[in-house]
Amino acid sequence: MKLHEAPSPNARRVQIFMAEKGIDYKRVRVDIRAGDNLSPEYRAKNPAGRVPVLELDDGTFLAESVAICRYLEALHPEPNLFGAPGLEQATVEMWGRRAEFNFAQNVAGAFRNITGIFKDRETTVEAWGQVCAEVASQALRMFDERLAKSAYLAGDRFSIADITLGVAVDFAEAVKVIPLRELEHIARWRAQLASRPSWSAK
Amino acid sequence: MKLHEAPSPNARRVQIFMAEKGIDYKRVRVDIRAGDNLSPEYRAKNPAGRVPVLELDDGTFLAESVAICRYLEALHPEPNLFGAPGLEQATVEMWGRRAEFNFAQNVAGAFRNITGIFKDRETTVEAWGQVCAEVASQALRMFDERLAKSAYLAGDRFSIADITLGVAVDFAEAVKVIPLRELEHIARWRAQLASRPSWSAK
Numbered sequence: 391m392k393l394h395e396a397p398s399p400n401a402r403r404v405q406i407f408m409a410e411k412g413i414d415y416k417r418v419r420v421d422i423r424a425g426d427n428l429s430p431e432y433r434a435k436n437p438a439g440r441v442p443v444l445e446l447d448d449g450t451f452l453a454e455s456v457a458i459c460r461y462l463e464a465l466h467p468e469p470n471l472f473g474a475p476g477l478e479q480a481t482v483e484m485w486g487r488r489a490e491f492n493f494a495q496n497v498a499g500a501f502r503n504i505t506g507i508f509k510d511r512e513t514t515v516e517a518w519g520q521v522c523a524e525v526a527s528q529a530l531r532m533f534d535e536r537l538a539k540s541a542y543l544a545g546d547r548f549s550i551a552d553i554t555l556g557v558a559v560d561f562a563e564a565v566k567v568i569p570l571r572e573l574e575h576i577a578r579w580r581a582q583l584a585s586r587p588s589w590s591a592k
Numbered sequence: 593m594k595l596h597e598a599p600s601p602n603a604r605r606v607q608i609f610m611a612e613k614g615i616d617y618k619r620v621r622v623d624i625r626a627g628d629n630l631s632p633e634y635r636a637k638n639p640a641g642r643v644p645v646l647e648l649d650d651g652t653f654l655a656e657s658v659a660i661c662r663y664l665e666a667l668h669p670e671p672n673l674f675g676a677p678g679l680e681q682a683t684v685e686m687w688g689r690r691a692e693f694n695f696a697q698n699v700a701g702a703f704r705n706i707t708g709i710f711k712d713r714e715t716t717v718e719a720w721g722q723v724c725a726e727v728a729s730q731a732l733r734m735f736d737e738r739l740a741k742s743a744y745l746a747g748d749r750f751s752i753a754d755i756t757l758g759v760a761v762d763f764a765e766a767v768k769v770i771p772l773r774e775l776e777h778i779a780r781w782r783a784q785l786a787s788r789p790s791w792s793a794k
Binding site for chain 2: 483
């Protein structure tokens with residue numbers, strides 16, 4: 391099994407997931423700054439041109455972080471990170487999607503539109519980046535309120551929803567385009583995430 | 593079981609899903625134009641303030657269309673719309689996410705930023721809406737290429753990925769903010785979707 395990856399929040403989500411499961415894999419570095427992910431060769435692996443992509447031993451390519459992780463969960467059910475089928479699984483997915491749509495997507499929108507890092511390949515609108523930064527910052531309150539009542543995002547145990555939000559918050563802090571509020575419950579939860587061996591997976 | 597809903601692409605995704613499964617439910621109309629989804633009462637059901645929300649008989653509220661559908665799939669496994677666990681499920685999720693991130697999100701971004709329909713509650717940037725429209729239009733080629741080789745988005749049978757993309761394409765056509773290309777394979781596939789009884793679920 392090979393992971394085609396680049397230093398990016400989405401690759402990190404899969405790296406942490408694999409570390410939690412104890413899955414061993416080979417790495418293939420994709421040079422995004424050089425545009426390798428937009429080459430015809432790479433697009434044959436993933437027509438959307440994104441990282442990461444999981445290459446299975448039979449040559450099948452699987453893209454999209456959550457799809458990759460769900461595949462790995464089926465192969466390696468323990469520790470369970472998607473929840474038990476039924477309400478728990480749906481709750482994990484609900485919080486994972488809130489983390490993506492309300493926070494992570496806005497962090498990405500702020501980063502790309504404010505810094506113009508991919509200006510050579512996409513149209514950026516700085517005013518939109520500022521809107522994204524503000525929306526992402528506001529959204530943190532919803533997660534803080536949730537974490538005031540719940541040890542982890544989807545309930546009393548760690549799940550893929552925590553990986554999604556935690557990686558996005560770390561990235562937002564690193565790239566400094568979001569006014570990160572000092573929120574008590576998010577701070578407590580981030581310290582818990584950082585104490586997991588998987589959190590430093592690279 | 594009650595579905596809190598409003599006429600919207602996300603509510604329609606769940607309505608079609610439930611029609612495919614033959615699930616009976618009550619409807620509660622949420623008036624989004626009047627901002628009912630932003631009231632404290634509604635936010636107690638869904639802090640993200642979005643529709644739809646599924647209310648279970650025990651009073652639990654479940655939000656996010658795909659999370660709702662996955663819960664319903666666990667309760668009513670047939671017809672299977674998420675794929676069998678393992679590679680098929682991951683492939684359905686991969687294509688469903690591509691439909692969301694590459695197309696549906698950009699259609700929503702174009703619609704909201706170009707028309708300013710929610711200007712009373714969010715900052716809109718028209719130039720960004722134009723970027724979204726172009727990106728969404730370009731993304732259709734990837735789906736057309738996929739549908740040249742595959743009967744449905746995730747393989748040889750209908751899945752939730754088809755619901756996600758099909759509803760978004762219908763919406764894009766209805767609101768007229770996207771230059772919809774005449775793409776042969778998408779046209780063939782849309783005709784197949786429209787012929788399903790579930791496609792006219794309301």
